[in-house]
Amino acid sequence: MARRRKNRTHLKGTQPSASSSDNVPKSFVIKHGHVGTSLTQLTRDVRKVMEPNTATRLKERSRNKLRDFLTMAPALHVTHVLAFTLTDIAPYMRIVRLSNGPTLSFRIERYSLMKDIISSSRHAKHLSSIESMSAPLLVLASFPLPGPTTPPHLTLVMKTFQTLFPPLAPHKLALSSARRVVLVAYNEDRGTIDWRHFRITVKPYGVSRRVRRVLQGTGATARSGGGGSGSGVVLDLGNEKDVADYVLRARGGGTSVDGGYETAASEVSSAAEGEDAEDVVSLAEDYVGRNNRKGQKRAVRLDEIGPRMEMRLVKITEGVPGKEGAVIYHEFVKKTKAEIAAQKELHATRVKLRKERREEQDRNVQRKKALAGKTKADAVSATGEEGTDEGDDDDDEGSLEAPSEKLDGGEASWDEEEEISEGEVSEDDDARSEDQSSEDEDDDRPPRKKRQK
Numbered sequence: 001m002a003r004r005r006k007n008r009t010h011l012k013g014t015q016p017s018a019s020s021s022d023n024v025p026k027s028f029v030i031k032h033g034h035v036g037t038s039l040t041q042l043t044r045d046v047r048k049v050m051e052p053n054t055a056t057r058l059k060e061r062s063r064n065k066l067r068d069f070l071t072m073a074p075a076l077h078v079t080h081v082l083a084f085t086l087t088d089i090a091p092y093m094r095i096v097r098l099s100n101g102p103t104l105s106f107r108i109e110r111y112s113l114m115k116d117i118i119s120s121s122r123h124a125k126h127l128s129s130i131e132s133m134s135a136p137l138l139v140l141a142s143f144p145l146p147g148p149t150t151p152p153h154l155t156l157v158m159k160t161f162q163t164l165f166p167p168l169a170p171h172k173l174a175l176s177s178a179r180r181v182v183l184v185a186y187n188e189d190r191g192t193i194d195w196r197h198f199r200i201t202v203k204p205y206g207v208s209r210r211v212r213r214v215l216q217g218t219g220a221t222a223r224s225g226g227g228g229s230g231s232g233v234v235l236d237l238g239n240e241k242d243v244a245d246y247v248l249r250a251r252g253g254g255t256s257v258d259g260g261y262e263t264a265a266s267e268v269s270s271a272a273e274g275e276d277a278e279d280v281v282s283l284a285e286d287y288v289g290r291n292n293r294k295g296q297k298r299a300v301r302l303d304e305i306g307p308r309m310e311m312r313l314v315k316i317t318e319g320v321p322g323k324e325g326a327v328i329y330h331e332f333v334k335k336t337k338a339e340i341a342a343q344k345e346l347h348a349t350r351v352k353l354r355k356e357r358r359e360e361q362d363r364n365v366q367r368k369k370a371l372a373g374k375t376k377a378d379a380v381s382a383t384g385e386e387g388t389d390e391g392d393d394d395d396d397e398g399s400l401e402a403p404s405e406k407l408d409g410g411e412a413s414w415d416e417e418e419e420i421s422e423g424e425v426s427e428d429d430d431a432r433s434e435d436q437s438s439e440d441e442d443d444d445r446p447p448r449k450k451r452q453k
Contacts, residue, residue: 023167024053024135024166025053025079025080025163025164025165025166026053026054026076026077026078026079026080027050027053027054027078027079027080027081027082027164028054028055028058028069028073028078028080028081028082029043029046029047029050029054029055029058029082029084030043030058030060030066030069030081030082030083030084031043031060031083031084031085032060032064032065032066032083032084032085033085033086034086035084035085035086035091036086038113039084039086039091041113041115042084042091042111042113042307042309043084045113045114045306045307046082046084046307048114048127048132049136049180049182049197049307050082051132051133051135052132052133052134052135053135053166066081066083066321066322067321067322069081069083070096070098070320070321070322073098073099074098074099078098079097079098079163080095080096080097080098080163080164081094081095081096081098082094082095082096083096089107090107090108090109091107091108091111092105092106092107092108092314093105093106093108093309093311094106094321095160095164096320096321097160097163097320098320099320100319100320101317101318101319101320101325102156102160102316102317102318102319102328103316103317103318103319103320103321103324104156104157104160104313104315104316105313105314105315105316105317106193106311106312106313106314107311107312107314108309108310108311109192109310109311109312110309110310111307111308111309111310112306112307112308112309113306113307114126114127114305114306114307115306116306117304117305117306117307117308118305118306121303121304123303124199124303124304124305125199125303125305126305127180127199127305131179131180131199134177134178134179134180135165135166136165136179136180136181136182136197137165137168137178137180137181137182138161138162138164138165138168138181138182138184139181139182139183139184140158140161140162140184140185141183141184141185141186142185142186142187142188143157143158143186144186146158152328152329153313153316153328153329154186156316156328156329157193157313161184165182174285175283175284175285175286175287176285176286176287176288178200179199179200179288180197180198180199180200181197181198181199181200181302182195182196182197182198183195183196183197183198187310191312192310192311192312193310193311193312193313194308194309194310194311195307195308195309195310195311196304196308197304197305197306197307197308198302198303198304198305199302199303199304199305200300200301200302201300201301201302201303202283202287202289202292202298202299202300202301203298203299203301204291204298204299205280205297205298205299206297208247210246210247210248210249211247213235214235214243214247279299279300280297280298280299280300281297281298281300282295282296282297282298283295283296283297283298312331313329313331314330314331314332315327315329315330315331316328316329316330325347325351326343326344326347327343
């Protein structure tokens, strides 16, 4: 049997310092309760969006409660919890800011999974593991600027989403780490918030689509007069007599004024029509991909990979679930100033009562500890006293036994415990009785006869 080789377990290269990793927000994306298969898949897709600063392989069990995750999160330096749940009305998502809140509750009006977005798009590809190694860039769109006239709950929503992702530092950001974009847009007409996830792709600029496929090295299968696009398929020129026939042939393969071949005029006209209208940038650094060098012009494109959600803000509360405070905002319940003041007073009373109970519990714990220590000390002292009393009793018994050995003028006293039966006699009496019996026997014997000489 071949010997199994051990893989290397140590990490090579420089590792990120602990101080830099502490500033990065970390999150739990969980589901609790019975949510169904679609919402479960949505939870997994949102975890992919939040990578690498989330627990991708976190497993929830039926007996786990939201309180369990909130208790475990601070030990793992988790700053946010995204919890999905399903009600009779609609699915909900709560964003909990640890450890003191606030808690934002969103009702998910509509959503699409990653697999739905990819299957509906012709260019979209699945998210690779390399792209998941860097955090996405956050883009906030259509939110009103903070000001006196801006609703306070919208400002709080903006700050919540900003703290959910790592802060963006343009002068320190490596261009190669910008691989994904999360767009959070506010729809003022509907009062909803759109959540979308994109991949950043760059393409050569200033060349036709067919030349671009040749430069990139891969593309859709190219046949006579055929166009179309794909990914991961080697360019097929088997049916072409010359590469120029493929590069210069017009789309559709039909005849035209230029003899069926594309010219500069046709490229300009197609660009004017908006078919290839893309933003052009000059790369400040080398970027991932073939021939993406510093200083070259590239067209930037965003490909949506999902998931997509349309959410409505329902409620904002202080604190975390289980320790909720006052309601900051509610979409459907409006209260007067008197009701708000009464609610704040009630909340202050609850906080005070909770504090008093906590202090009383602490006092009871200290009292029980002191009582247990005193009981233990008394038991130890009682044990020592019993040992001293036993020693004194032994001494008293020894002193009392000495004078009792001789009584009545030196004669030995009888032992009260000694028992002598009536039929028992001593050894001396036995000897004397034996001598007397032998003498009596001698007297009874007849005299010896004398011998005749």
